[in-house]
Amino acid sequence: MASKLLRAVVLGPPGSGKGTVCERIARSFGLQHLSSGQFLRETEAGVLAQQYLERGLLVPDHVITRVMLTELEKRREQHWLLDGFPRTLGQAKALDGICQPDLVISLNIPFETLKDRLSARWVHPASGRVYNMDFNPPHTQGVDDLTGEPLVQREDDKPEAVAARLRKYKDAAKPVIELYKGILYSFSGTETNKIWWFFFSINYFLLNVFLSQKATLSPVAIWGATWKMCVPQS
């Protein structure tokens, strides 16, 4: 049977838990977790885009699209899960030009919750590991669990940048959500653990069948049908 690759996208405002959920999905199902923010922070393109990153502004479409399409090109034979890309209609169209996602997961988290989470987010810059002083604190305050290196707060997580980021996200994401509405699965809530368990319990069997290449019918289609019966679509 021809090998099928799973291409998934996670959409959500800054602080909605994309990185946290993607990490768990990637670990549980063996997908590659590709974070646009992390690629920017690690590559030369990100150094040039520093002024955008620090102020929490979206990097121009042509810059991030080039970074992401280059990374996707290197992973043509892998299952992947995109975190943070696409964020605008232009980016979504560029992605569609090379491959169409099988499914899109959208996280809807209340604004107040996002603000609280971002102000308590600390990161280990070298690895991208993320902590939260309430939700998943490091073993020792202020240092990364694995390396012992210091944690930092991102410039764009400081209160002055957060409100503008959240506003801009909404405007840019609307047409993207519209574009993907046929393959979109929305999760609403204030706790990543609940969203995760809901996702995991519905999808464990279907995704594993798909990923092990034993499916004759796309589980994404079966999942879509099950999902529509279980969850009122927003």
Ligand SMILES: Nc1nc2c(ncn2[C@@H]2O[C@H](COP(=O)(O)OP(=O)(O)O)[C@@H](O)[C@H]2O)c(=O)[nH]1
């Ligand atoms: N209190 C709380 N914090 C969470 C929860 N889920 C994620 N976080 C934290 O919220 C912050 C933002 O999560 P992250 O995955 O980085 O969001 P992203 O910006 O969408 O990728 C991080 O500090 C996480 O540790 C949750 O359910 N409750």
Ligand SMILES: Nc1ncnc2c1ncn2[C@@H]1O[C@H](COP(=O)(O)OP(=O)(O)O)[C@@H](O)[C@H]1O
């Ligand atoms: N798809 C994208 N389009 C434009 N800018 C992006 C994109 N992805 C990431 N960035 C830039 O990188 C920053 C950090 O992104 P990310 O790590 O995904 O954090 P968050 O989910 O908290 O916004 C964004 O504020 C933005 O400046």
